[in-house]
Amino acid sequence: MKEIELIKNGKRIDGREAEQMREIEMQVDVVSRANGSAQVKFGNTIVVASVYGPKELYPKYLREPETGILRCRYAMAPFSTEDRKTPGPDRRSIELSKVIRIAIEPAIFLEDFPKAVVDIFVEVLQADGSTRVTGINAASLALASAGIPLKDLICACSVGKIDNTLVVDLNGKEDNFSEADMSFAMLPSKDEITLLQMDGLLTKEEVMKLIEIAKRSCKEIYELQKRVLREKYKGE
């Protein structure tokens, strides 16, 4: 039934090993008017995240007297996919906005800014699989550079099963024809998982194995995130 062969001679369609991530590029402070922003590339997937706030929250009835709130918007640019994506929120992006918010919320000390709000805008410029996790990585860098009090940076990656092999960081094609895929986010230095979403069929052992792989990849991403933030403040 399958139209394409995803793994040939032990290599994936883009020539990677099963547990090898795509080339990752990170850049901080790309949107000058935002309090903090970052661009993250996972191969062909490009995502820009910008953070505004903490700031006054309007409408007023949304205010919480004891804690601040986090709002998140995930959006795909019309030109980000092969077929034009109709701009504006649809069912998928509304869901992903919520998923990203929930993945990030445990890391933020919201009680440090009662009645205020932090806005995160995640814009997908180019989509080639794993956009939500790329968005979470970008949001993590943007939050740190905006000076928002965080428990830890948030690292995310996707894992899955294609052609009976467990792989990490699925690209667009692999994502479409995969047997199962799992989005994963964690606070690496606390070893806390904040997002675990699975779609497809996996055995219990495979899930546990994938979590192990994802944790290892997240630690790699963590090192990259730390390096990028350090470099930004290296001085001229």
Next chain:
Amino acid sequence: MPEVRPIVLPGELIEEKKGRKLGNNVYEENEKVFSKVLGIPKVTENEISVIPLAGVYFPRVGDKVIGIIREIEVAGWFVDINSPYIAFLPLAEAVEEYIDLSRADISKYYDVGDTIFCKISKVTKSMIVQVSMRGPSFKKLLGGTIIKITPSKVPRVIGKNGSMINLIKSKTDCKILVGQNGLIWIEGKEKAKAIEAILTIEKKSHIYGLTEEIEKMLMK
């Protein structure tokens, strides 16, 4: 290349607590102290804190800030202090003389859009902020230019015991008022030079020997 101060990232371990107090921007977990923000750690004998390198202004009692009147109320003003929280300036904290509120129009004291130099007099747990004009240095600011910098860089603009700001004041012959909230009011002939110097400090705030560099820059 100038030497760079060590920085910590959110979630990074600073040091064991060892009975010390927790300062700003840190949290504790199992007797270990971690940073909440990206910043420069400050570890002393009795306190551990982090000076953030970015972020918005959070009002603290005693801070001297520059505010802009946003709205007039029956017995006071709402003041924008460049923070997530709007501050209230009660009439009694602003005007000495007796005012008959039933007939007076208080906009003759401060009107919408006026800029004032004031101090934070009260901050509650739920972030209700009050400012006051009581004190010799607090006044309405007339003329001049206001620039905005990242509030966390204000201590660098002021320098140790005001060394940096006094240097700029003396070299450019400008009147400068620095608000803790990141707004800076500048008036004088060589305004442009002073603004340039302050913006340079903001950009290079994390390197050593900045005062000398600014001095060199202003000598030109």
